[in-house]
């Protein structure tokens with residue numbers, strides 16, 4: 001592991017999924033992490049999983065960096081309080097929306113331009129549909145984008161510390177204005193959340209026999225529909241104007257598609273359906289691959305495993321021994337059969353070798 005750019009201590013305020021993951025990642029680099037949360041149980045769990053030590057209010061703490069990882073609607077006020085209480089620290093927040101937080105900070109009485117020079121708004125593009133410190137992972141940020149949105153007031157020294165945090169946690173750093181950030185995440189993060197929730201909400205009252213046929217298509221599209229409503233109310237509300245613009249385009253497409261499906265044999269109907277799918281193909285191939293690099297189509301293979309403890313661990317250990325990197329992994333079960341299916345992807349030029357090696361070792365690979 002390379003030496004850390006941060007020296008610490010780092011105070012993390014808000015020790016849920018993101019705050020505790022940041023704590024775990026920094027602790028793994030040996031940095032002193034101090035944790036604080038308005039929920040004593042969230043703070044205690046974060047301490048218990050090793051994300052840092054609890055803040056002791058009598059301690060004369062002089063943090064190098066404060067990371068505000070609280071919900072978006074309290075973020076500006078928590079940042080302001082941190083700037084005032086720790087005059088030597090750089091303060092970053094990691095909330096999912098940026099322009100509104102900066103605007104509120106500038107409006108808050110008592111937040112001077114000098115104080116704002118120590119603040120940088122940031123957003124790690126990594127997370128999960130789960131909340132709370134129990135779901136935290138030290139590796140959450142590895143190879144994922146981390147956006148820095150410095151304001152005109154942010155000092156070069158503060159931006160450098162924010163940059164160091166992202167780099168120490170293994171992220172790829174991007175720099176956007178707060179407004180450009182909000183426009184980008186409306187499309188790549190907030191719209192997907194809305195579409196996942198819309199699709200999943202159709203399932204609420206659907207007959208159980210229909211759901212028993214659910215496969216990976218449905219799971220892929222709805223994973224994030226399990227996200228925390230309280231958090232997303234704040235995110236969507238704070239980015240409403242940017243979202244409305246995109247959703248008007250979605251509405252026009254949905255209306256067009258409804259008209260097409262109402263007369264599926266009419267001239268041009270098949271062409272319109274083909275257009276939907278191929279426009280989707282064109283957009284999907286533009287999604288970058290890991291490490292912020294160019295899009296890469298991975299090759300998938302499916303391995304049948306006995307449905308008993310330890311089989312998947314054994315499979316992954318053997319793939320590790322073979323020396324091929326697994327890029328993605330999905331698990332599935334055949335209804336009513338004592339067998340599981342592990343679907344995994346690798347870079348295309350490793351697929352044949354992996355199939356051969358696994359077959360030689362007795363695994364049943366479905367091509």
Ligand SMILES: NC(=O)c1ccc[n+]([C@@H]2O[C@H](COP(=O)([O-])OP(=O)(O)OC[C@H]3O[C@@H](n4cnc5c(N)ncnc54)[C@H](O)[C@@H]3O)[C@@H](O)[C@H]2O)c1
Pocket residue numbers: 013014015016017018019036037038039042069070071072074075078094095096097123124125126127128129130131132133231235
């Ligand atoms: N979940 C994601 O996928 C994700 C990804 C990137 C960024 N974010 C952003 O990170 C932040 C935290 O999200 P999360 O998923 O970790 O949420 P979470 O619900 O898991 O944790 C939030 C924590 O903040 C605490 N908190 C609330 N008010 C506080 C206050 N005034 N002072 C101190 N602590 C307070 C809560 O008790 C809770 O423990 C949010 O701003 C969110 O927009 C989330």
Ligand SMILES: O=C(O)C(=O)C[C@]1(C(=O)O)C=C[C@@H](O)C=C1
Pocket residue numbers: 095096124125126127128129188189190224
């Ligand atoms: O992987 C997920 O669960 C996420 O959706 C994380 C995700 C995203 O949209 O990429 C969600 C919201 C955050 O602000 C940042 C990351």
